[in-house]
Amino acid sequence: MGEVVEPGVVLLAEGLEHSFGAVRALAGLSFRVAAGELYGLIGADGAGKTTALRILAGLMRPGRGTARIAGKDPADARSGVRELLGYMPQRYSLYGDLSVGENLRFFAELFCLDRRVFAERSERLLGITRLARFIDRPAEKLSGGMYKKLALACALLHRPEVLLLDEPTNGVDPVSRLDLWELLYGFVAEGMSVVVSTPYMDEAERCHRVGLLHGGRLLLEGAPERLVGGFEGVVLRVTGDLEKVERQLEGAGVIAVAPLGGSLRVVVGAEAAGPVEAELRGLGAEVERLRPNFEDLFLARAGGEGLPFDRAQGVRAEGAEEQRAQRGEG
Amino acid sequence: MGGAATAGAAIVVEGLGRRFGSFDAVREVSFGVGRGEIFGYLGANGAGKSTTIRILCGLLAPTAGRARVAGIDVRADPEGVKRRIGYMSQKFSLYPDLTVEENLDFFGGAYGLSGKALAQRIDALVAEVGLEAQRRVQTRSLPGGWQQRAALAGALLHDPEILFLDEPTAGVDPASRREFLALVRRRVRRGVTVFLTTHYMDEAEYCGRVGLMVDGRLATLGTPAELKARHVPGAFFAVRAGRRADLLAMLPGLDGVLAANPYGAGFRVRVDPARLSVEGLAARCRGVDAGAEIEPAGATLDDVFLQVVAGGRA
Ligand SMILES: Nc1ncnc2c1ncn2[C@@H]1O[C@H](COP(=O)(O)OP(=O)(O)OP(=O)(O)O)[C@@H](O)[C@H]1O
Ligand SMILES: [Mg+2]
Numbered sequence: 091m092g093e094v095v096e097p098g099v100v101l102l103a104e105g106l107e108h109s110f111g112a113v114r115a116l117a118g119l120s121f122r123v124a125a126g127e128l129y130g131l132i133g134a135d136g137a138g139k140t141t142a143l144r145i146l147a148g149l150m151r152p153g154r155g156t157a158r159i160a161g162k163d164p165a166d167a168r169s170g171v172r173e174l175l176g177y178m179p180q181r182y183s184l185y186g187d188l189s190v191g192e193n194l195r196f197f198a199e200l201f202c203l204d205r206r207v208f209a210e211r212s213e214r215l216l217g218i219t220r221l222a223r224f225i226d227r228p229a230e231k232l233s234g235g236m237y238k239k240l241a242l243a244c245a246l247l248h249r250p251e252v253l254l255l256d257e258p259t260n261g262v263d264p265v266s267r268l269d270l271w272e273l274l275y276g277f278v279a280e281g282m283s284v285v286v287s288t289p290y291m292d293e294a295e296r297c298h299r300v301g302l303l304h305g306g307r308l309l310l311e312g313a314p315e316r317l318v319g320g321f322e323g324v325v326l327r328v329t330g331d332l333e334k335v336e337r338q339l340e341g342a343g344v345i346a347v348a349p350l351g352g353s354l355r356v357v358v359g360a361e362a363a364g365p366v367e368a369e370l371r372g373l374g375a376e377v378e379r380l381r382p383n384f385e386d387l388f389l390a391r392a393g394g395e396g397l398p399f400d401r402a403q404g405v406r407a408e409g410a411e412e413q414r415a416q417r418g419e420g
Numbered sequence: 421m422g423g424a425a426t427a428g429a430a431i432v433v434e435g436l437g438r439r440f441g442s443f444d445a446v447r448e449v450s451f452g453v454g455r456g457e458i459f460g461y462l463g464a465n466g467a468g469k470s471t472t473i474r475i476l477c478g479l480l481a482p483t484a485g486r487a488r489v490a491g492i493d494v495r496a497d498p499e500g501v502k503r504r505i506g507y508m509s510q511k512f513s514l515y516p517d518l519t520v521e522e523n524l525d526f527f528g529g530a531y532g533l534s535g536k537a538l539a540q541r542i543d544a545l546v547a548e549v550g551l552e553a554q555r556r557v558q559t560r561s562l563p564g565g566w567q568q569r570a571a572l573a574g575a576l577l578h579d580p581e582i583l584f585l586d587e588p589t590a591g592v593d594p595a596s597r598r599e600f601l602a603l604v605r606r607r608v609r610r611g612v613t614v615f616l617t618t619h620y621m622d623e624a625e626y627c628g629r630v631g632l633m634v635d636g637r638l639a640t641l642g643t644p645a646e647l648k649a650r651h652v653p654g655a656f657f658a659v660r661a662g663r664r665a666d667l668l669a670m671l672p673g674l675d676g677v678l679a680a681n682p683y684g685a686g687f688r689v690r691v692d693p694a695r696l697s698v699e700g701l702a703a704r705c706r707g708v709d710a711g712a713e714i715e716p717a718g719a720t721l722d723d724v725f726l727q728v729v730a731g732g733r734a
Contacts, residue, residue, distance in 0.1 A: 113561075133593070134563070134593045134595060134596070135563030135564040135565045135566070135591075135592060135593045135596055136562075136563030136564075180591070220464070220465075220466075224466075231440070232466070233465055233466040233469075233470060234465070234470065234510045234511060234587065234590075235464075235465030235466065235619070236465045236466045238465075239465060257591055260590050260591035261465075261510075261587060261590045261591070261619065262465065262619065263463070263464040263465045263619050263725075263729070264619060264621060264722055264725050264726060264729075265464055265725070265726060265729050265730045266464070266465060267619075268681065268682060268726075271682070272682075289591055289592060289593045289594065289597075291594055291684075292683055292684040295684035295685040296682075296684060296685060314684075314685060315660075315685055346594075346595070346598060347598075348598065348622055348625075349622065349625035349626055350625070350718065351625070351644075351645075351648075351718035351719065351720065352644075352645055353718075381715060383684065384684070385594055388593075388594055388595075389594060389595055389598075392593075392595075
């Protein structure tokens with residue numbers, strides 16, 4: 091396979107295919123990420139995000155296709171690519187009996203940080219994660235979200251050129267999520283490239299570009315506001331007797347229903363919008379059209395009625411391999 | 421609040437506390453949950469939510485105060501509590517190497533169910549959570565949202581009257597989250613009480629009442645509407661920004677702006693309508709970002725959370 095080096099492109103996935111047994115996790119995934127770009131990989135559970143990130147991190151070779159980080163093969167340990175690359179897997183193990191501070195120091199040594207750089211970065215990260223007060227607590231005694239944030243802090247001590255984050259904010263509270271995103275914005279402003287997968291659609295909207303992964307390949311790609319701008323469905327705010335409204339909405343053409351303050355946010359296909367609005371008004375409900383957001387688009391294009399099961403299998407990040415990689419032993 | 425802590429209440433908590441060494445993970449927490457209510461228990465990481473749940477499920481003894489769950493004192497009879505409740509833990513819910521069916525078999529055994537009765541329960545639950553086709557699949561190969569549905573089935577095996585769900589939808593995609601919540605709400609309509617923790621504020625909107633924990637204490641409690649009126653009064657606007665950093669620098673200092681927090685590609689701004697009109701806000705935003713768009717928006721529980729936990733930030 092010829093080397094694909096393009097100016098400005100630091101991460102390249104070209105025609106990635108991968109199967110686990112009979113299950114196709116990736117079916118021709120292609121995307122590229124530029125220096126200083128924040129790219130979101132968005133998709134339903136089991137759409138192939140973790141498999142893609144593991145291939146790009148060099149933890150596994152794709153059945154077919156090419157992955158390149160700065161023109162190099164991430165699976166080739168001798169290419170020097172590992173120095174350029176940071177990866178945080180979805181499930182991350184720390185040393186449970188080591189304290190917060192000891193875990194951070196352990197990773198600083200792995201990344202060969204000098205003392206001053208470590209002091210500066212760890213202070214900032216402890217502030218952002220609000221773990222400074224708990225620096226002496228063993229990791230195994232942290233709450234679920236605190237543990238996740240410690241894992242993130244350890245991974246972010248390192249400032250690689252390309253950072254791959256697999257659902258870094260699961261279980262993280264809303265305040266820390268905001269702080270972490272400000273940190274990521276700071277990184278990309280300094281030229282780092284970040285690829286992040288997330289189940290939070292407000293985070294998807296924060297990316298420069300997103301790829302919407304479905305069935306192992308990209309269904310849509312572009313700047314989130316542009317993708318939302320092209321959304322053809324209609325979003326309604328419905329106020330009234332919500333039980334009655336919800337029962338009425340069980341019919342066809344309704345893509346999603348969610349609470350919105352004391353009202354409901356209802357996403358409907360374009361053709362169904364008129365009739366649905368009329369029916370709801372018939373029930374005495376107040377109906378108002380809203381501007382769509384990324385979650386609406388996601389629900390319409392990638393979510394909803396029974397995910398085809400065959401996308402699901404085998405794509406979870408498992409075990410020892412990841413942990414070795416995160417400790418830099420890969 | 422006090423009103424729910426009556427004879428018919430599903431959960432009554434009075435002055436509850438839990439200390440680990442010299443650290444108070446939960447302190448002086450009091451509240452009541454009525455039967456058939458969905459009660460949301462929110463808070464920052466480490467605020468004490470899971471610790472409270474473990475106490476209420478009879479898994480961890482409190483070091484102060486009292487709690488009655490389904491009428492049973494958790495300290496006096498933790499085993500009695502366990503028989504009446506279902507629990508989905510934040511950390512562990514299924515054996516990954518076992519199939520859906522094997523997991524349910526195993527949990528059923530733990531609840532003393534067996535034979536035909538257990539088989540029938542499993543059939544009914546697998547149908548309820550929509551996993552008939554996945555019965556013989558190892559749970560590790562199911563997508564996250566489906567695993568959580570299997571775990572929900574496990575928590576429902578002995579037909580509990582109260583369900584404790586500790587972040588059941590963490591990491592689950594938006595469509596699967598909705599499906600999960602729909603299953604839970606269906607149970608609630610049949611009279612089950614739900615105690616839910618989540619970091620997805622849109623899910624908390626489904627709760628009858630919401631308690632917000634800060635550093636081990638219950639900082640506020642009320643219906644979603646009450647909490648919004650209490651903590652984030654004013655008018656909300658969604659601001660879509662082209663020049664995000666410039667707006668972020670300008671907004672917090674603007675007279676009449678009570679809070680401005682990033683959300684998605686833009687911001688949510690809370691203003692005092694007596695001091696700043698929509699037109700005024702729009703003009704100031706466009707002054708620094710010609711492409712800014714301003715749209716009226718209602719308060720959300722995200723806004724409440726940021727206000728109570730982080731003092732509104734901006
Ligand atoms: N065995 C223990 N020893 C010491 N501290 C503990 C122990 N168990 C929990 N804690 C501490 O108690 C506090 C509350 O933890 P808890 O798990 O209840 O938080 P939480 O609100 O569920 O957070 P999250 O949103 O992250 O799940 C944390 O500071 C945690 O480190
Ligand atoms: Mg917890």
